[in-house]
Every structure is written in C-alpha cells, then in structure tokens.
Amino acid sequence: MSIKIGLIGAGRMGKVFAHTLAFTVSEVELLAVADVNLQASQEVAQQFGAKYAYSDYHELLGRDDIDAVVIVTPTATHAEVIQAAATAGKHIFSEKPLSQTLEACDQAMAAVEKAGVKLQLGFMRRFDPAYRMAKQRIDAGEIGLPVMFRSTSRDPKRTSLEFARRENSGGLIMDMGVHDFDLARWLMGSEVVRVQTEGGCLVYPELKEVGDIDNAMINLKFANEAVGNIDVSRNAVYGYDIRTEVLGSKGGLIIGKLQQTALLVMNQQGVTHDTVPYFMERFGEAYAAEIKDFVSCILEDRPPSVNGQDAKMATAIGIAATLSLDENRPVLLSEIA
Amino acid sequence: MSIKIGLIGAGRMGKVFAHTLAFTVSEVELLAVADVNLQASQEVAQQFGAKYAYSDYHELLGRDDIDAVVIVTPTATHAEVIQAAATAGKHIFSEKPLSQTLEACDQAMAAVEKAGVKLQLGFMRRFDPAYRMAKQRIDAGEIGLPVMFRSTSRDPKRTSLEFARRENSGGLIMDMGVHDFDLARWLMGSEVVRVQTEGGCLVYPELKEVGDIDNAMINLKFANEAVGNIDVSRNAVYGYDIRTEVLGSKGGLIIGKLQQTALLVMNQQGVTHDTVPYFMERFGEAYAAEIKDFVSCILEDRPPSVNGQDAKMATAIGIAATLSLDENRPVLLSEIA
Amino acid sequence: MSIKIGLIGAGRMGKVFAHTLAFTVSEVELLAVADVNLQASQEVAQQFGAKYAYSDYHELLGRDDIDAVVIVTPTATHAEVIQAAATAGKHIFSEKPLSQTLEACDQAMAAVEKAGVKLQLGFMRRFDPAYRMAKQRIDAGEIGLPVMFRSTSRDPKRTSLEFARRENSGGLIMDMGVHDFDLARWLMGSEVVRVQTEGGCLVYPELKEVGDIDNAMINLKFANEAVGNIDVSRNAVYGYDIRTEVLGSKGGLIIGKLQQTALLVMNQQGVTHDTVPYFMERFGEAYAAEIKDFVSCILEDRPPSVNGQDAKMATAIGIAATLSLDENRPVLLSEIA
C-alpha cells in the first residue's frame, strides 16, 4: 500500500520534507503541493515529482486520493490548517508548534479527535539518534530515577526583528525553548508544574524595541519533585549549540556535540575543531526519521509518537515561562492550562 | 624574609594545608599547629616540622613570632577564629565560608579592618588553572560581554545526615553552591541581584528528615541584566562533577572535565574512560596555589585576591537561594544583604 | 543537461550508488542497470526508476543514449569492464581498486586514454568532509611541510575466508590498506618510494590456511624524505576504526572519530560512548559526494579528481607492501612500477 501525501507549504523547510517524502520514504507518494505562492508550489511539485500544485491548500484537501498531509506553513497558521485537514479526513503531520495559544491547540485537537485522524507534531529531536538512544536508556532504567534536567538551545545569530515579535515567533523563549519543553516532559517522564524565568537583552539592543530578549534561563519544577533548567540564547556566535543532560539516581546522560567534522587541527594556538553550523547539519537525519515514523504510524494504525497533547503542553510551558519573565515571578502551569 | 605561620585546625584538610605550607611554599615556615584535639595537633606538627603544638588556638595566637594563620576549623567557628586572629594582629587565610550568617561575616570583617591585617578566603577554584585561565580570557575581552553563566557542582554521594543539617553545613545549597556563587560574581563581573530556587529530595529520603534536599537548580539574575543558573546535586554516582560555562557576546568558555586518567578503553560496549573521583583529585593543585597567593599577597603587601566582601556575598547568595526554596519565590539580594 | 547513467553491478554497494544516482544527484538520470544476476538487476532498476535492466553489461554499454557508467562489480572484473566501457565511449566511475595487477591497470588506462573518456576511481575518503578539509588545510600551508603520515584502518571483524584469499581481495594489506595508500600520496603530496611490512596472524588462525594475516604495520618512505606508517587490522572488535594523522613542520592534523552517536553515558563504570559501527555509517556521505563530483567533472569537462594513475599507484604500493611481507625486506616501488 502506498500512502498518498499532500504537502502544504513549499518554503525552505517544505522542500526538506518534499525531499524526504519523494526519496527517503518508500511507502509514500508525494501527490500534491500547496503554497500561497503558486510558483513555489509548482517548482517543488516539479522537482520532487508531485502531480498537482495549488495555491490554495483547501483545493489540495479537497482531493479524495490524498490520505495524509504534511503541514509546513507559517507557525500562526498551523492550527487552522490542521483543523481544515482533520475536517477533510486527512492524517496530519504538522511542523511544531501546534499553536502559540492554548485555545487554538484545543480547537485543533478537538477537530482531530472528532475526525478520528492521526495528528503528529514535528518535535524532531525525539527522532535524533542521540536523543532517541537517551530515551531508551532512561526507559530501561539505566540511570535510575531521572531527577535533574538541563538543556541548552543556542542559535549562532539573532533572528530577524520581524520574526522576533511575539505575535510571530512567540518570542525567544517560545521559539527557542519549545523543543526543550518537549524534551523535558519526554525524557523526565513527569509533567512540568512550575517555571521561573530570568532573561535579558544584552547583545542585540534592537531586540528590545520589538519586545524580545536574547538570553534566558528557565527553571523547571516537575510533578514528581524533580528539577530542571533550560537556557536559550541568540548569541552563540561559535555555532548551533544544542545539548541536554539528564541526571538520575544511578547515573547520567549528556546528549549533544560541539563538533561537526572529525578533524583536529593542532598548532601553537592549541587543538581546534569546528562546531555544528546550524540546525540542518544537526537534525537533518531526524527530520527524515520523524516522517518515516509518521508513515509507519498510519500503516500500522498506531497512535502517533508525538501527539496534540504533547504539543499543547510544550506551548503551555512556553506561555508560562514567558509570563514568568513578564511578571518576575514563578508561574504554575495550573494557572494557565 | 620568611613568614611564620600558625595552622589552626589539624583535621583532614588541615593536613593538606600543612603539607603545602611545609613543602611547597618556600617563603614560609610552619611554626605552630593548634587543634582542640591535642594529639592531632602534635601529630601534624611532628609530621610537617612545626615546632609548637597547642590544643587552644588562643595560645597559638598569643605567640609574637607568628605572622599569619591558616584557619581550617569547622565552618561554624570560622568567623570567631578570624576575629580572634585579627585582634591578635595576624594575617589570616581561612577556609570558606566566612560564616553562614551575614552578621558574623560583618563582625569578622570589621575586626580585620580594625586590625589592618589581610584576610583571604579559600575559594580555591579561582586558583585552578582552568578557572584562572577562563578569568584571564574574559578579562582580555575574548568572549565579549559575559551574558550567561552556568555552573554544575555534583558530589558522587550524599554527605552525613549530621552534616546535612542547616545548622552544620547550611544545607545542600549553601554547602555545594557556595563555590559557584563566588564563581558567578567573579567570572561575570557583576553582582547577583535575584535568585530563584527549585529543589527536591528524590534520591535520599533520609535527607528530608534532617531538613535537606539532594538536588537543586538556582536561577540567577545579575545587576547588568545577565542571567545564570547553578545546579547542585548529591547523587552524581559517576564521580565528582564540576563544570562551569560562560557565554559571552563574542564566544563562550566551558571549564571542567569528566575524565581523570588519560586512558580510553575500547571494547564491544563502546569507548570508556574514568571520571574524576573527588575534590582533591580535581582541586589539589588549587589548594596549594591559593596558599602561595596568600603568602605573596603578604610579601608584596597587596590586597588579598579573595576578600571578606567576596566571602560575604557568596554567603548572602546562599542565604537568598535557600530562602527562595523555603518560600517558593524569587528572592532579591537586597532583601537580605 | 541531464547525464544518462548505466549502473553495472547491482549488489549491496550497487544499491547504494543507485540510490545516490536516483535521488541525490539532480543532473543525472539512472537509465539502465546490469548485473549477471538478472533478478537483482531488475529489482534495482525498478526500485530506483531505471528503465532498462540487463544481465549482460555489454548490452548496457551498447546503448547510445548512455553517457556514463558506474561500475560496482567484483574487484577482479573492474579493469575488464572499464576497458569495455571506454571502448564503448562511456565516461567511467569505477569502485576501487582499478585492478590488483599493474598490467591490468595499464591496459584499462590505455583504453581510457585512447577513447578520450573520463575515468574516476572510488577512493571515497577523499570526499569525506574531514579528509577533504584536511587536504585543504595542508594545501593552504597551515601545517607547513607534511613530514609524517600515520593511518589506521581497522575492521570490526574478519572477512570471509574466501574473500581473504589473495586472488580475491588481494589479502589484508591490499584490501584494507588501499585507501590509506591513496591518502598517503594525496595528503603528503609526495610519492611513496619504499615500503616495509611487518604482519602476523594472531587472532584468526583460520586466515593462515588461506594465506592471509590479520594485523600489519607498513612503514613508508616518501620521495621527499618524509616518513609514514599504516596499520591495518581485522580485529577492532570495538568498531570500524579509521583514523589518519599528518604531522607537518608547523602543526598537525588528526582525522577520524571513535564516536557515532552524540551521547555520553555516565555511571559507576565511568563515561561511555558508542563507536562507529561500519563503513556506511562513516563514509555514507562520501559515497554520494564522489558521485556528485564525477558528474560535475563531466558537466564541466574537467579532469577527474581521482584518476587511473592514482589508482594504479595505490595498487602498486599494495603490491610492494605485500611483497615486503612475503620476503621480509623493504621493497622499493621502483622494483615493481
């Protein structure tokens, strides 16, 4: 059986997913592409062998021969497109986040539930080999009870000022932290119940003008009394720095790397290696793996690995952590979700 | 010129300092040892060539031929012994902390100032080659403006229940965190103005009975808007894990190591190396270096590298971080110091 | 312009190249597949969208619409297929080695030259990012004059006894060392003029019965007086271990890695990470990159990056190193090539 897929969104990440759908996952056929920019839609369709190209995604959703959609539209539209796709009876893979508001999350999830389709969210780190192996080892009891979570997500440069606005990206904490919020729940096996944020705008003063910051530390308290912290930054000028630690009662794990190329250069300045440039170099393999997992979840008719509730909770932690920054106080998740 | 030193405290760390004074620092003479346990005092005196041994440190302080003292008594007595030594006109090196109360810190500092003697505190990490080189690079502007501080201090096992009580060690946060509090101020070049703590007792339930916890995360806000976080734990069963990161506007630093012996073992389980067992293996060199620095500060008549105010502020951050844990709220340093 | 490619050889590595041709290189079309096993040929053709499948590669070569071939047949047939392809006027990419005899190398090269086609050999390590970056740094003069070469090629397990025979694989030195022989010339920028081998059969006594060994050290002397050494082994039970060092007058380079997944596991046994399992995990990217390079060399009509002479010299060093083992003496390359 071959699953017929429609791709909604033909931008940069849309092309990445198109490549995966066309060449890497043998059980699927990329049948149609939709993008408000029709030219982009047509180019991606042609390049990756899709038969149909649309500027209106509703037309794509209207095709009976499409089984599932992959949504790579701008963040603010995810929930709306998901609702429409669910109503059209399509299985759905959507890039994260589900939405930046909990109401929209709930509406999208309700539509999905009503339609009885599958919804998987693109928290691709869960499909990175290092993170996946970490999860397996935790589940196998190798580090005992997880008691401390640390995670670092640092970009090598700041985003555009337009994107930095909260109405677009959600701001630094939501944009950079959402993957860590998901990892926290997933790896620790316990819900986050309280957050406290310290943040500052120290490197790019222009961010202040659009209401954003460039560095933040978010303290976490879990339901089982475990503790955590996430740091996010826009000024890791040395590279894309993604690292996570879990300390347990019997051992610990460190996930992440600071080196891309297996080359050491030794001279009178010391020993030097390169760093990881950016997210595709770090997580390219994971983007393909999450799509394969989504396809197999349809084929095997099993629940998605990352569901709407997971996505909603990541958003909720982000909202709480941003509120904590704004109000200079710890925020309980129960206040908002 | 040879500086004549009296050692007050002949326990385990007392012997470490005695060895340094006797063999490593050429400009000093270890003249006398005092310990409430006279036998311990005599044994250390004999082993390291000190002429005099006392059970009452006041007798040692009464000797006119002693220029300076090294204080390695139990934490709770530091401030009192420092006051007495200052009054006796001796220069003073004391193991950290100065005291666990700010009042005692102030009294000790006042006595030191009145007497015009030098007081240096034993924050030995500042003398570790890796931390010292980090400070030099920050001061040289290599990473630009420091904007984020992360520090990890994890013991491989829990302390005794008796020591865990707040009245003895100050509790986990004060006991394990005090070095990190000092590093935070020193490396970031800015004062900590607010702290927020999340903590839990997850691995050793017996700690709860004596009022302590085993894992904590302490969020920091600095006066210049920079952010930080410190994690402390008693259950790093893999070894003694001390690491610090500073992220700046132009680069970053990572201090610390997870390997003691330069040996990799490769077999079907993968590649394995050992870890750092405990603090003497990690900071043995730094303990000697801080004493040498103290001696040179006397010889050169320059201000001590780590003074009473530094020690008081480390204590103050510890008090604030513990209060934050108790009251589930961010605590301003201005509330207490 | 789209280059039409015929794939000759549809075994395990044939599939790897088919995937690259079908999905990774946009300027080519995989038009036909040939394999003595027609079923394999047809399966690969179908899986990767090639229109034609043959059991006899001469039929494939007979098609006028094929511009170039990729040869992935058994080692012993490379030279013969190359000759036939050249005579048919096709550009040629062939898996290494060119041949295990210098005569066959010469014949194949003569046919290629006469036909005026391009011949590129599959020394994929040259296209690995770490090796490529190393070469760039050497060429840029960063390590000064290269004076010492060290290379390690170790398999995690022994090959089949049948493959181990010299008439099949060339034996341990030729089979494992050929990539290192190529790297030695390429990175050092000087020809190997003398080799001396020490070898032994210590782990798999059954290899002795088919005339092979399991461990060898090959000393190298270069034309410019630089020195080198290559070690090859079949018993790196911990993983696939490929490392190379170049020491120069102004610095050094170390290429290679002992870790596949970015995960450290810390427990009372120490800190452990995994190893690189086997060659596809290490060089998968390089296999694709060499094909892209071959295609661009056709499109840009420039000389191949790895030519027949390179391949012949790697074979010559392997012959000399094997002779040195057999005769317990240093062997000059001038004796044989």
Add this chain to the structure above:
Amino acid sequence: MSIKIGLIGAGRMGKVFAHTLAFTVSEVELLAVADVNLQASQEVAQQFGAKYAYSDYHELLGRDDIDAVVIVTPTATHAEVIQAAATAGKHIFSEKPLSQTLEACDQAMAAVEKAGVKLQLGFMRRFDPAYRMAKQRIDAGEIGLPVMFRSTSRDPKRTSLEFARRENSGGLIMDMGVHDFDLARWLMGSEVVRVQTEGGCLVYPELKEVGDIDNAMINLKFANEAVGNIDVSRNAVYGYDIRTEVLGSKGGLIIGKLQQTALLVMNQQGVTHDTVPYFMERFGEAYAAEIKDFVSCILEDRPPSVNGQDAKMATAIGIAATLSLDENRPVLLSEIA
C-alpha cells in the same frame, strides 16, 4: 626504618628528584648530594635539607650511612656511576638509559649482581597512572591477546645540536624512542625481535650536519608475531605529544592526551583547547611515583619494577633501530644482543 639516600647529579632533573626525596616520600632521608659542580651540589643540599654536599660522587659513595643512591648524571656516565655505587654496596635508582652501549649495560648489570644490590631504572612512564592502568587492564585480560602496538613520542622543538650528536644523546631514535621501546616490551608482554626504520631530516636541516634526523618511523615485530610501530619527531610545534595504543583480540586501549587545562574556548574559529607543554607537565607525578616504588622495593626487599635487563633491551632496540636507519634494512635483535 628510614632509608638514607645520596643524590648524584644536581642539575635540573636532580632538583626534581631532590624535591621528591625531601618532601614526598616519607620513608627516606636525603642525606647527601654530589655534583661535579660543587656549588650546585651545595645549593640543592641546602634547599632540600641534605646534610652533606660533594663535588666527587665517590666521596658520597664512601659514606657508610648511605643506603641507596639516585643517579641523575649525564647519560654517558650512568653505567660507570652505577658500577661504582654497586661496588660500594648501595641500592641504585638511575635515570634512563642504563647506557647507550650494550657492553656497558652488561658491565653495570654484572657489578649490580655481584654486589647483590637492587638496581631500578627511571622508565617513569610505567608509573604514570594512565600507563599503569593500561598495563593492569592488559594483565587482567580485558583486551585479550595484545596484537598491535603503536606509540608516538614527539617533542615540541628540537634539542640542541650538541645534544643531538649520537655520542651524546644517541640521536633522535635512541633519545626519543627509548621510553617507547620499553613500553613496547612491557605492554605487549613479548620481546621485540626485528625492527625497521624510516627516517628523514625535513624540518631542521642543521641536524643533518651533526648526523641526526628529525622524524622517524620504526616498525616492530615481536617474538609472538605481534606487530608494532613507533614514531618520533622533534617538530610537534603544538606541544609535547605522547600517545600509545595497544590493540588486542578483544579490545583496545589508547593512552595519552592532547589537553592540559580543562578549558574549552568557543568562538567563530571553532572550539579550542591547549596542549601539554612539556614532559614535567605530563609526567611530573610519575617521577615521584617511581621513586616511591624504588623505596618500597628496598623496604619490602622485592625485585625492582624496572631492572637492568629491561633497560638493556630498550637500549638494544634503539641500537637496532638506528642501525636499520643507517643500513636501510630490517635488523634482527639477535644480530646485536
């Protein structure tokens, strides 16, 4: 019981041993110092509390109250001083090598045997924690049968031209390689039976004028058919580079490190750490440990850990490897020893 020691040789390394004898080993008393430079002898005696200072070591040997001597004289005099010390009935610790001629080795060993004293040689790497732990793991069978040995000894700069002459240092191979020759026998548990050397003078042409080279590769064949290689160089401008690998039938070991200080610096050039500057930073601890071991071998009346035969064989391998360089041929150890 306290062992009374005479130190013969008060140069740079003499002071290192004096410090160890005076401060680190509790069971010994440094009683006398001898050096042809009387002033040096007196200064060391005073600094480290020795009662007697001589310019003629025979006077030191004439003292009945001296139990053992530590010999740190120039290499060329080792054998002669050892003979004299043995004849005087003193236990002997001597810096390596025993001698650069096998005849002198034999004479010294004969004198030691006749006198019934203990002779230990200063192959300090055996007492480095990483090498010692490697040996323990090999002996425990953790890597199975050792089948391959690789060792690297590289100095950050060239020696003086005077020292480079063979009559002084023995030349590059003997001077730099002698520790590796010893490690090869010790770690592999098998004698070296054949060596072949490739060498060149590429970086410091002035070395050629005094008959030396700056880089060499020495292939080794062991009695049990295992293989090995040692590289030595004078131009590791990045630091003091000492690494050793042992590959066994069940696993492998890598000993050594390229980092001195636990600090990573991350900026747009990548991630950089320092290197090991020179031998005291790398092996300082081992120099103290070997003296402690010598003292305990006297106290416990057990055979020395590194005896005359060990030292003679290291010299023999060095002679054979140098002869191989001179004559461009493999040299059997049986030819010379």
